[in-house]
Amino acid sequence: MRRPTRLITTAAVAVAAALALSACSGGGSSDDASGTSKGGTLNILTTSTAVHLDPATSQNLNITTLGLVLRRLTAWDVEPGKVAKVVPDLATNTGDSSDGGKTWTYHLKDGLKFQDGTPITTKDIKWGIERSFAPTLTGGLSYHKSLLVGGDSYKGPFDGKTLDSIETPDDKTIVFKLNAAYGDWPWLVSMPAFAPVPDGKGTNTGEYDAKPVASGPYQVQSNTQGSQITLVRNKYWSAKTDSVRTAGPSKVVFKESQDPSTVTQTLIADNGDAKDSFGATYLGAAELNQVRSNPSAQDRLATSKAGPIQYMAINTQKGKLADKQVRQALQYAVDKKSYRIAAGGALAGTYASTLITPGIEGRKDYDLYKTSASGDVDKAKSMLEAAGAEDLKLTLLTQNDSSSLAESQALQAGLKRAGITVTLKPEDSDSFYTDATNGNDYDLVLFSWQPDFPSANANIQPLYDSSQIGGGGYNVSHYKNAEVDSLIEQATGTINRSDAEKLWAQADEKIMEDAPVVPLIYAKQSFLAGSNVENFRIADFPAYPNYLKVSLKQ
Structure with a gap:
């Protein structure tokens, strides 16, 4: 299980920390694969x-x-x-x-x-x-x-x-x-x-x-x-x-301990050893802006279609958030457009509506809460009123780096339109993951997830199985549904790939009916x-x- 970070680790949680490999000069084995340039x-x-x-x-x-x-x-x-x-x-x-x-x-x-x-x-x-x-x-x-x-x-x-x-x-x-x-x-x-x-x-x-x-x-x-x-x-x-x-x-x-901005500038310049190099850390908004201004560098950019899912988890065990109708109202109250702008714009990701990420076999594309990227404030207000939750006051747990804070502020402003008051609770990375995976002192949490292997299992089980609540588990929504647990168990034990994929897709949609999270974007990552x-x-x-x-x- 992994939580995405700026690095490529194997990880999980944390996603990827990248290594630089140096192989000895002079050829390889006598049966090197063909079709690839050799050497250097x-x-x-x-x-x-x-x-x-x-x-x-x-x-x-x-x-x-x-x-x-x-x-x-x-x-x-x-x-x-x-x-x-x-x-x-x-x-x-x-x-x-x-x-x-x-x-x-x-x-x-x-x-x-x-x-x-x-x-x-x-x-x-x-x-x-x-x-x-x-x-x-x-x-x-x-x-x-x-x-x-x-x-x-x-x-x-x-x-x-x-x-x-x-x-x-x-x-x-x-x-x-x-x-x-x-x-x-x-x-x-x-x-x-x-x-x-x-x-x-x-x-x-x-x-x-x-x-x-x-x-x-x-x-x-x-x-x-x-x-x-x-x-x-x-x-x-x-x-x-x-x-x-x-x-x-x-x-x-x-080459370790590199400054991300310096790496980007070095690769943009493309001189000397930089010609034979790549950055293992995906580019943030500031670095992407540097690349955008240089056509030559832009041609050397590799950008994913969709990567880790970024989402706002809702603590389903806290106060009025235990009401499914309130959680569904949040689906319409969130301003995904402003969130994506804060994350870096169109290059930062594509809008998300499902829990299984693109590129994983068996994923079904659907949207149970179809609306514009800016949300539907009137519908959110109406649902909150019907649930008796017009004056929600919520705490959003987030990391205290500049990117996470900007994204959290976008969520805060979006929810305010529907009359929801959100107080940000920023923490350093270690405290954030400790409190999110062990504690219960939050209403909302800005989270992201990179599956450890290309199966819907790695998207669903770690985040929504009730056995993963607390104790360092990643079910930060504290989501419990016996029917979903049963689906997860059945899918996990199904050997036939096609049959298993159908069960995982069914679990995906069933979870979203309960709305324990608001999917925000599938983050694009550029190198x-x-x-x-x-x-x-x-x-x-x-x-x-x-x-x-x-x-x-x-």
Whole structure:
């Protein structure tokens, strides 16, 4: 689960912190993929001061930083104009299910090796997953921990204990035993924790975080935290076994702790190394304005169609907000047009009406509260009057950065038109997420969400399942509906993709009938690259460049 931030992390919560990879000069493996320019040093400029390379602690999106160094059982096939698909990576297929979806079996491809030439076996994958349970390794994506039998009490392998629900009958076969049927298991095994770690290695967690053992096309040559990470080619990676990585650059260098404005100015100027660079942080309104004024730079901008959903969550357990009619009135009272202007205008996003984000298979486009982008104040007032809630006084929890404050003020002004008084409660990022996911001292909260994997499951379950209220969960609307919980459970356990998608779409619309949130925009995210950077494209999902395909002109 992730909350979007200005960085590309794998994350979740937080979205993506980007790495810059540097690969050693001189060619790659003898079976490099064709159709992509080979060679050169690609620089990735990131504002991040700490990039975690340990798969047990990473929230990295499958197609970004960590995917250059580490492979997993499955991967993402993402292309502009197409919905995302799960495809085999280390495994021969996306998984064989049995026992009604509670058991999943995978077989490894032939010829897989670590950076030192030793074969990758299923024992290495089992060990890597077991490491993610260790109390000393926290912060990584953890969907699998509650799904694997015995995972709720397992504390990792460092004391010699194993997780029996992961079986490795031979070096090429791995079997997962789940507590319940889970149709999205093929997506989950694309997460960082499912990267192989040499059996018994990585006990020095700090050291492994800096230099994990590579299974992908690049390995870490050097890592100075907060300054630079250099990736060089892993000569034992074979393009014959890898359909998602093209390994174009000879080197990838992550330059960390960069100032966003300086990065934008450097890339706009497009001189020297900047020609071979791109920014890992998506551009804010100020940076976009700089790019707009430079036609050459504008041609080098990659902008997503739609990305993280930004929404105003309504605390369904607070006062008059417990009345569905009041929450529905807020759908008409909000001024989405002013909100989008505050967020940066048309380039900031497209108007949202559903909970499942575009680019995810099975999404249905609908609008239960169809009106102009500015809302329908008269209808909102009428509904509030009918509900006996004409004089609503509400508190809006928001972050205290300039962008969030401007967006919150737009919401505040829009609601005021309908006679609703809103007091802003700005907090720093850490306090904001703590109070939103653990507390109840707010009526409204400005929130955003980037699914961790391309399934409606990752849009719906973390945000609207009643089990995710409090305790750090992301159901910040405190939304409870037994029918929706049942739909989520049914969809989660449905193995047939088409059948599951219908259930997720049904849940989406049922939730919006209850109006626990006001969808605002699907945020567009724009990234800038130098003139020598090729294949710098953003698929329909996720709203980030696919690092695994980027190359340099030769």
